[in-house]
Amino acid sequence: MLRSWPRAIAHVDADAFFASVEQAVHPELKGRPVITGAERGIVSAASYEAKARGVARGVPLHHVKKLCPDCVILPSDYETYSLYSKRMFEIMRRFSPIVEEYSIDEGFCELTGLRRLFHCDYRGIAARMQEAILTELDITASVGISLSKSLAKLCSKFRKPHGITAVGGRHIHLLLARTPLEKVWGFGSNTVALLAKHGLKNALDFVDRPESFASNLMGKIGRELWGELRGEYVYKVSAEDADRQLSISKTKTFTPPSADRNYVWARALRNLESACIKARRHGLAARRLVLHLRTQQFEGAGLEAKLVRASSSTNELVPVLAEMFEKIFKPGTLYRATGVVLAELADERPAQFTLFEDVGHALASERAFEAVDEIAERFGKHTIFLADGAVLSEQHAGERGLTAERKSRPLKGETKRQHLKLPLLRFNLRH
Numbered sequence: 435m436l437r438s439w440p441r442a443i444a445h446v447d448a449d450a451f452f453a454s455v456e457q458a459v460h461p462e463l464k465g466r467p468v469i470t471g472a473e474r475g476i477v478s479a480a481s482y483e484a485k486a487r488g489v490a491r492g493v494p495l496h497h498v499k500k501l502c503p504d505c506v507i508l509p510s511d512y513e514t515y516s517l518y519s520k521r522m523f524e525i526m527r528r529f530s531p532i533v534e535e536y537s538i539d540e541g542f543c544e545l546t547g548l549r550r551l552f553h554c555d556y557r558g559i560a561a562r563m564q565e566a567i568l569t570e571l572d573i574t575a576s577v578g579i580s581l582s583k584s585l586a587k588l589c590s591k592f593r594k595p596h597g598i599t600a601v602g603g604r605h606i607h608l609l610l611a612r613t614p615l616e617k618v619w620g621f622g623s624n625t626v627a628l629l630a631k632h633g634l635k636n637a638l639d640f641v642d643r644p645e646s647f648a649s650n651l652m653g654k655i656g657r658e659l660w661g662e663l664r665g666e667y668v669y670k671v672s673a674e675d676a677d678r679q680l681s682i683s684k685t686k687t688f689t690p691p692s693a694d695r696n697y698v699w700a701r702a703l704r705n706l707e708s709a710c711i712k713a714r715r716h717g718l719a720a721r722r723l724v725l726h727l728r729t730q731q732f733e734g735a736g737l738e739a740k741l742v743r744a745s746s747s748t749n750e751l752v753p754v755l756a757e758m759f760e761k762i763f764k765p766g767t768l769y770r771a772t773g774v775v776l777a778e779l780a781d782e783r784p785a786q787f788t789l790f791e792d793v794g795h796a797l798a799s800e801r802a803f804e805a806v807d808e809i810a811e812r813f814g815k816h817t818i819f820l821a822d823g824a825v826l827s828e829q830h831a832g833e834r835g836l837t838a839e840r841k842s843r844p845l846k847g848e849t850k851r852q853h854l855k856l857p858l859l860r861f862n863l864r865h
């Protein structure tokens with residue numbers, strides 16, 4: 435028989451995350467049905483008040499209006515959600531050094547051996563973590579604790595919202611008996627159908643079969659899941675993914691606000707230069723580039739692009755930024771801030787070149803920017819800047835409107851399509 439806690443893995447899952455963050459940021463929305471996803475035409479996240487009215491993720495908005503006419507329908511604000519996500523993982527890391535960021539609102543946390551440190555049982559540690567998330571972020575999270583990641587993930591779903599479910603070795607069979615096959619992490623609909631054909635009804639039926647049954651039916655993954663559900667620690671909690679979540683963000687508010695395209699563009703360009711300089715200083719390259727503009731009315735628009743290869747070269751990223759800028763800049767609108775995020779940062783070397791890319795050009799531009807960085811280090815960041823940024827050195831032209839044309843083109847050998855996979859997302863912010 436299994437000991438109760440040979441190992442303790444926690445799965446922390448924020449409840450109705452996007453909707454909860456909106457309610458945390460806008461307390462006047464608390465207690466009201468709130469959904470996000472206005473820009474997609476379907477529900478991305480629904481607050482518990484909306485869920486109670488039958489509104490669920492994926493429901494089309496016109497249907498929401500019928501189900502719940504007083505529902506507050508908001509556009510997604512990924513910038514804020516990412517910030518809350520980051521803070522939630524930071525709180526988790528205060529409790530354990532081994533935290534895996536599984537998605538924006540879910541993570542695993544290795545708690546084995548920490549009971550003595552916190553003078554309480556694993557449930558107590560989870561309660562303190564929940565408490566910290568609630569008091570610091572004003573959102574709730576549900577926590578599942580068990581012997582493996584698969585079991586912990588089942589546990590966190592068990593009591594929601596703001597629940598804690600801890601299932602030690604001696605009680606796993608009780609949990610599994612109440613778990614239908616389709617709730618098991620890793621069982622897709624085909625697998626469920628196949629297992630049902632063999633007469634299985636729940637997760638307990640699955641682990642009661644010999645290992646060879648799982649292995650014959652589903653190969654390596656079957657064997658792994660069989661072990662995980664029996665409480666073996668097969669899938670390790672890996673803190674490495676944290677790097678993937680690293681991002682560098684440069685935002686600047688300017689006064690007075692400006693409707694001048696060239697000025698706003700120059701601001702965005704300067705954000706990009708600063709972000710790239712910082713990335714290069716840390717030897718990091720980004721796989722994703724995000725641009726956001728914020729208007730005088732605190733509305734905003736943002737766009738993100740997946741890059742062909744990881745890069746921290748301003749030269750390479752300018753055309754991508756320019757495309758996004760074209761798409762979201764609205765003439766006649768007063769803007770008060772621009773921001774650029776380099777996301778999915780990874781170690782810069784070895785560079786991954788695509789087949790279609792002009793490697794010589796990419797390497798040359800990398801060398802050029804190394805020189806820029808050296809000068810920047812000696813004489814200050816923006817001693818050398820891209821030509822378009824020159825507008826910032828002149829007196830701010832205000833509403834006069836400059837006529838200089840922006841020049842930007844994709845790298846040689848890259849088609850626009852390869853260069854930019856747009857639009858990945860588009861959102862508006864309202865504050």
Ligand SMILES: [Mg+2]
Pocket residue numbers: 447448449450451539540
């Ligand atoms: Mg969640």
